[in-house]
Amino acid sequence: MTEQHLMLHTDKYQINMMYAHWKHHTHHQKAVFDVYFRKLPFGNGFAVAAGLERIVRYIENLRFTDEEIEFLARQEEQYDLAFLEELRQFRFHGDLYAAVEGTLVFPNEPILRVEASIFEAQIIETAILNFLNFQTLIATKAARIKQVAPNDILLEFGSRRAQEADAAIWGARAACIVGFHATSNLRAAMLFGLDAKGTHAHAWVQIHESEQEAFDRYAEALPDNVTLLVDTYDTLRDGVPHAIETGKKLAAKGKSLKAIRLDSGDLAYLSKKARVMLDQAGLQDVNIVASNDLDENIIVELKAQGAKIDSWGIGTKLITASDNPALGGVYKLVAKEQDGGYEPVIKISGNPEKITTPGKKNVYRIINNETGKAEADYIVMHDEVLEGSKEPLMLYDPSHPFIRRKVENYRVQPLLTPIFAAGQRVYELPTVTEIAAYHVSQLDLFWPETLRKLNPEKYDVVLSDKVWNMRKELINQHAK
Ligand SMILES: Nc1ncnc2c1ncn2[C@@H]1O[C@H](COP(=O)(O)OP(=O)(O)OP(=O)(O)O)[C@@H](O)[C@H]1O
Ligand SMILES: O=P(O)(O)OC[C@H]1O[C@H](OP(=O)(O)OP(=O)(O)O)[C@H](O)[C@@H]1O
Ligand SMILES: O=C(O)c1cccnc1
Numbered sequence: 106m107t108e109q110h111l112m113l114h115t116d117k118y119q120i121n122m123m124y125a126h127w128k129h130h131t132h133h134q135k136a137v138f139d140v141y142f143r144k145l146p147f148g149n150g151f152a153v154a155a156g157l158e159r160i161v162r163y164i165e166n167l168r169f170t171d172e173e174i175e176f177l178a179r180q181e182e183q184y185d186l187a188f189l190e191e192l193r194q195f196r197f198h199g200d201l202y203a204a205v206e207g208t209l210v211f212p213n214e215p216i217l218r219v220e221a222s223i224f225e226a227q228i229i230e231t232a233i234l235n236f237l238n239f240q241t242l243i244a245t246k247a248a249r250i251k252q253v254a255p256n257d258i259l260l261e262f263g264s265r266r267a268q269e270a271d272a273a274i275w276g277a278r279a280a281c282i283v284g285f286h287a288t289s290n291l292r293a294a295m296l297f298g299l300d301a302k303g304t305h306a307h308a309w310v311q312i313h314e315s316e317q318e319a320f321d322r323y324a325e326a327l328p329d330n331v332t333l334l335v336d337t338y339d340t341l342r343d344g345v346p347h348a349i350e351t352g353k354k355l356a357a358k359g360k361s362l363k364a365i366r367l368d369s370g371d372l373a374y375l376s377k378k379a380r381v382m383l384d385q386a387g388l389q390d391v392n393i394v395a396s397n398d399l400d401e402n403i404i405v406e407l408k409a410q411g412a413k414i415d416s417w418g419i420g421t422k423l424i425t426a427s428d429n430p431a432l433g434g435v436y437k438l439v440a441k442e443q444d445g446g447y448e449p450v451i452k453i454s455g456n457p458e459k460i461t462t463p464g465k466k467n468v469y470r471i472i473n474n475e476t477g478k479a480e481a482d483y484i485v486m487h488d489e490v491l492e493g494s495k496e497p498l499m500l501y502d503p504s505h506p507f508i509r510r511k512v513e514n515y516r517v518q519p520l521l522t523p524i525f526a527a528g529q530r531v532y533e534l535p536t537v538t539e540i541a542a543y544h545v546s547q548l549d550l551f552w553p554e555t556l557r558k559l560n561p562e563k564y565d566v567v568l569s570d571k572v573w574n575m576r577k578e579l580i581n582q583h584a585k
Contacts, residue, residue: 112195113176115231115350120177120184123224127188132224135442135464140217140237143458146245146429150561151551153248154204154216154543155279156240158534161230161524164197187458198528201224202521206535207282207544209551210241210520214468214482214566218521223441230436239272243279246423248544249401249558251284253408258416260302261288262396263424276424279392282540289418297537304332304366304394316343320351324362328355332364332394335379335383340370349386364392364416372397373410380413391478392416400428401558440465451579463579466572468520471498471512472550479550480512481565482520484572491517500567 126132141358145152169192198546199221210216217237218228251259261280267273270375277288287300294301305323313319316338323329333351335344345365352362365383367375372395383391395407396418404417421427440447443522447473449463465487481500483492491498494517501509524532535543568576 110170111163111171111232112167113173114163114235115228116249117180119230121531122227124182124184124188126223126227127191128185132191132222133387134223135220135447135462136223136438137227137440137447138219138226138230138436139215139234139439139462139466140187140219140434140436141213141215142238142241142432142434143212144433145212146242146426146432147249148559148560149245149249149558150555150564151209151211151245151248151320152241152432153236153244153283154208154210154241155206155282156237157206157524158204158278159236159240159275160201160203160217160233161532161534164201164229164237164525165530167195167197167229169193169195195225196226196528197221197225197229197523197525200527201525202522203538204520205522205532205543206244206335207540207547209547210568211564213484214484215466215521216241218465219436231335231550234434234436236275238432238434240275240279241434242426242429243276243424244435245432246400246426246429247280247285248283249419250404250417250419250423252556252558253401255284257414258287258392258394259285260314260388260416260418261285261290261395261423262418262420264288264290264293264420266421267424272424280423281537283544284541299537304364305334307334307337307368307382310334310337317347317350320354321354324351324355325407327361328358331355331360331362332366333362334366335366336367336369336375340375341378341382345382348391349383352383352386352391362388362391364394364544366394366396366418368396372414373407373412376407376413377411394418394469398422410566423458436544437461439463449575449579451576451578451583453580453583460570460576460580462568462576464575469517470520470550472516472518473512474514477550478552480510480515481567483517483567483569485569486575487510489571492519500565502565502567522581558560567578 174189194461198358201219203217204210242353261277264273267276273290274293277290277293280300287302289303310316310319320333333348337349340464348365376393384400394416395414399417400422438450440449447465450460451463454460467485469483469491471483473480497511497513499509500510555564
């Protein structure tokens with residue numbers, strides 16, 4: 106159901122603008138839009154690009170159905186029938202470039218660029234922002250969690266608390282592209298090739314006469330995958346001893362208890378006590394899983410307290426990004442077709458942060474060959490080609506030209522990859538495992554100072570002189 110009618114997954118004003126363009130015969134005019142965000146979420150030093158797979162699938166299937174056309178025909182705008190016929194022929198014929206999933210991205214740089222007829226470029230704005238904002242947000246939150254528990258098993262448990270079903274599955278995928286090991290959501294696992302994992306709920310214990318009976322019966326049914334939830338009654342007095350008893354019974358059959366799960370109370374205290382009890386019973390290999398409103402801050406805190414936790418089940422705070430529940434990615438017109446070429450356009454604002462950066466642009470990640478680390482992201486006009494350049498590069502913010510850095514021995518990586526060319530997909534979608542490996546290689550490009558979760562160093566996104574001058578010129582023109 107949710108995959109149905111995505112063609113209408115757009116704000117009505119897009120169709121109204123398309124209609125007005127069509128009426129004035131300007132709908133074939135080409136346009137360039139940039140997607141970027143202005144502020145990093147969670148006080149993090151970077152964001153992780155995500156959402157591209159969904160965008161690709163969406164664009165490939167953009168067609169109006171008869172039902173959708175009939176629905177539009179009933180709108181109060183009374184669209185002309187010939188316009189609705191034009192919509193019937195709708196296909197995306199444009200170019201789309203994007204930072205691929207798993208890439209580290211920063212404020213005020215294009216992370217996706219659409220070049221298409223205004224008719225085509227306008228209608229896809231809403232869906233592109235919807236997919237990209239949510240998935241980038243969750244991947245970034247998950248990356249923060251991964252950072253504080255890099256060697257532990259991370260399980261995504263958010264489905265029941267997610268903002269509806271799409272958020273549950275795409276959020277689970279976003280977590281896995283930055284290194285979560287598994288999700289509890291079987292649908293996400295099937296759709297995206299993720300590992301699915303699960304323990305059992307309190308209901309399993311409550312429905313039995315005793316906790317011991319519940320544990321034993323669970324172990325009989327699933328002897329190769331037993332994780333027992335030990336907090337239904339009293340964790341240390343009942344739960345852990347009962348789990349140990351079941352563990353010994355399993356051992357007698359040549360099987361082993363895999364883990365216990367703590368889901369309430371003081372997780373540091375309980376895990377330390379439980380660890381001693383398990384070890385003393387000879388169950389040193391039994392892991393301890395924790396859950397209960399966890400996030401990166403509580404995990405850091407628990408680790409500082411010496412918690413003996415091997416694996417973390419993380420739901421609500423990850424899937425809802427509860428401490429920063431939206432990423433403000435925007436889709437802004439930066440150039441329009443004029444006399445056979447592109448004319449840069451600007452949006453002026455009283456808030457300098459909201460003034461757009463005009464022109465069809467590219468972004469290069471500048472990597473210092475001596476350190477192997479990224480120095481800055483460098484935004485250029487699309488005809489400024491840096492590949493193979495040996496020219497020293499001056500990186501500076503033209504509004505503070507006295508703070509400048511010269512890079513001489515560098516290589517460049519284009520941030521934006523071609524995804525669609527003239528409506529044809531030219532990009533092979535990687536698997537989640539491949540994205541996760543790529544994400545690790547991306548992290549390696551940055552200094553720990555940029556990556557740390559608290560008060561990270563700001564990574565520079567710098568405009569070339571040409572882009573800067575173009576922006577200044579257009580601001581001046583509009584100031585007159
Ligand atoms: N040692 C600890 N240090 C810091 N935070 C902790 C520690 N142990 C647990 N927490 C976190 O504190 C919160 C626990 O809150 P609360 O006490 O309301 O839950 P609970 O233990 O589940 O309570 P209840 O038993 O009533 O359900 C959770 O977010 C949990 O992850
Ligand atoms: O705390 P979160 O990070 O959101 O992780 C998911 C939570 O969902 C479950 O609780 P719930 O009370 O829904 O069901 P249960 O009876 O299985 O504990 C689980 O026990 C976790 O506590
Ligand atoms: O498998 C689990 O333990 C689980 C799954 C979803 C939510 N909470 C726990």
